[in-house]
Amino acid sequence: MAQSATPDIAAARLQPQDIDRNFEDVKPVLDRKRAIVESSRCYFCYDAPCTEACPTSIDIPNFIRMISTDNVRGAAEKIFEQNILGGMCARVCPTEILCEDSCVRNTSEDKPVNIGALQRYATDRLMAQDGHPFQRQAPSGRKVAVVGGGPAGLSCAHRLAMLGHDVTIFEAHDKLGGLNEYGIAAYKTVDDFAQREVQWLMRIGGISAKTGTALGRDVTLEQLRRDYDAVFVGLGLAGVNALGLDGEEVANVQDAVDYIAKLRQAPDKSKLPVGRKVLVIGGGNTAIDIAIQSKRLGAEDVTLVYRRGPDQMSATWHEQEFAQVNGVKIKHWAKPVRLISHQGAVREVEFEYTQLDDQGRLTGTGETFALLCDVVFKAIGQKLVKDPVNGKAHESLDLANGKIVVNADMQTSLPNVWAGGDCVASGTDLTVQSVEDGKIAAIAIDRYLRRKNSK
């Protein structure tokens, strides 16, 4: 097939109303009847396996039982007690590898209780009401700096505020929320939910935010350690891995996360430029999300190429299936080896088939194929931007494998600095894990501050 001279990248490939429909809530909230039917499927397990599988240990049988008795407020409070971003988690958690994967109903009839949907039902209802379910403890007189307003930072800040401390969040972006605001697929969190959730969370009081303020640029770790009683660092992973191929610094080879951030902020999605043939390189959430969203914006062919097999993809089986249902073609066991450019744009990518050798290492087979493209998205992982915490500055945090080292309390190598979320070594790159990290850190910080008080 003849290829156009320049890459075919255009906005409004679909009718605006079709684009709107493609970005509607992918899993709308249950109504009361459905919620009660679904809640009645829960056995109220003892020492429930689902709770054990939830990184934030939500008492799942208990909140579901409360839904079944129409005690929806009680249910939501149970959820928020453990996970203040229970609303977002209900939308974005890959429950198929977490709570729902452990549900005993999988064994009894191959269909878990729809925990995520029930969690959304309860949290949405409570959040629609005035007020806030928690109150602050008596003021401690202590101040804590939280760097990064993503799930980890927000969770930490809320818990600290609840425990009576005053919190200031330092956030590089204009808006709080981290990837909730700039990263999560648009159809998972519609109607500006990320911002609504931040505002709701802030109702606890005692949290102020300095947005547009970056650690390392506008403020340093030394300053924060001096001016505050404790510091929490939840920077996420602001850097993007490169393909490492010649010629990738061109306009039509893009970072998937950057594009998604633009998509999330676009007031009118039909104005976003979209390639006709889109190639996505990677095998995680980001790869799946950019592939599906490109398709939903009107890309004609979207092919995702991953260098290993389906079981090694960090995107879950459910996400892989969802991509396929959306018309994304997934090719496994191939890695990009050459970008073929024409007039300053990549028009073709050459891939080499891969396999595992005797030692289980990934190697190329020598055999290659090429795919035409108008846009290439890089989605092969994000990395910590080290400078703010481990640069030339006098004080720096220990790193391992490019991430911040913490102990079980999320404490870093500096005694009054804690860290959590994607930026720490244990990070599983899930929203819910970041919330848990922030919570654990807050509890540890509280203990530390109280010890300090009593001295």
Add this chain to the structure above:
Amino acid sequence: MADIRSNFVGIKSPNPFWLASAPPTDKEVNVVRAFKAGWGGVVWKTLGENPPVVNVSSRYGALHLNDSRMVGFNNIELISDRPLEINLQEIKKVKRDWPDRAMVVSLMVPCEEESWKRILPLVEETGADGIELNFGCPHGMSERGMGSAVGQVPEYVEMVARWCKQSTRMPVIVKLTPNVTDIRHPARAAKRGGADAVSLINTINSICSVDLDLMAPTPVVDGKGTHGGYCGPAVKPVALNMTAEIARDAETQGLPISAIGGIGNWRDAAEFMALGAGTAQVCTAAMHHGFKIVDDMISGLKNWMDEKGYATIEDFRGRAVPNVTDWKFLNINFKSIAKIDQDKCIKCGLCHIACEDTSHQAIAANRLEGKRRYEVIDEECVGCNLCSHVCPVPDCITMVSMETGKPYQNWTQDPRNPMRKAAE
């Protein structure tokens, strides 16, 4: 194929499944639809004297359990609110058109001989196969000295039954109210009065729920409610026990019984029959699902009978009666303990927490290589069955009989019983 034709005190029907006297049998259209669907007979909605009663609006309450609707059902309706002549005309017509089906007419008139003498010939004239005396309705009618107000006084039961037997050739079935402390007394009275059979149970006095906004019992009639009659699946255990009590009572054993109360499928019906009932009457299940449920009742009963080798209902009717006994005759030396099928177990832990928190601490919550494993501690298990009831997986926990090597011994013989009669 099993033969399930029924002959109950001379009333014949192609199957033993009758619709109980209630809205499903209130008028010609309903009854004809029921017969088309395959029901063996009906007990026509209770007739009274003219002028007919007047019903209120908002009439039913219900007990729902999670997604199961109408586990229990209650009503504050009265007897038929249509003129007597219309009911009689329709009964006559339907009986003429459907001669093979049982047509029993339920009656409730004031507790005076004249009233009964007046209505019986009118019913007889329709060609109906029998009458059922409604001594059971626990609301409204009882405030007027009828229904359960009669059924609760054995002397009245006997007296009215006798009046009816003296004034009609039709078989007389006395419908009993469960709102008594001992069902055997009204049953014995019915027998003494000459009744051909009893039917039971009518509805149980109840308040189904309280509306917490209106602060009134449901169903709410303009801000107020009243107690109503309870029926549906929830009442079946009560009805089964009362059936058994009558079936095994020295005075009433052998008295034909038409069973009513929570019957919704063939299995329910078979259980009542095993306790001696001849026919099975249904109300709530039909009101819940419509008449088509009789398909399953007919084919299910036949299939089960074929499987068991019962050619007719008489082959198994009453077979469970000898096995209903008094507590004091149960074997104290019998022992059973719970056994968990680890392959079926889904590790929900319900058996453990039930036994641990509320019973005998006989199911251990273990972890084997990090995996949950629930195990019965045989020495602690008293064989109460609680775990097997809470377990959500069918046949996962079974109660296994243990060989104790000890002979049958009941409480009257047990040395631990200070009141025992020494065996001479």
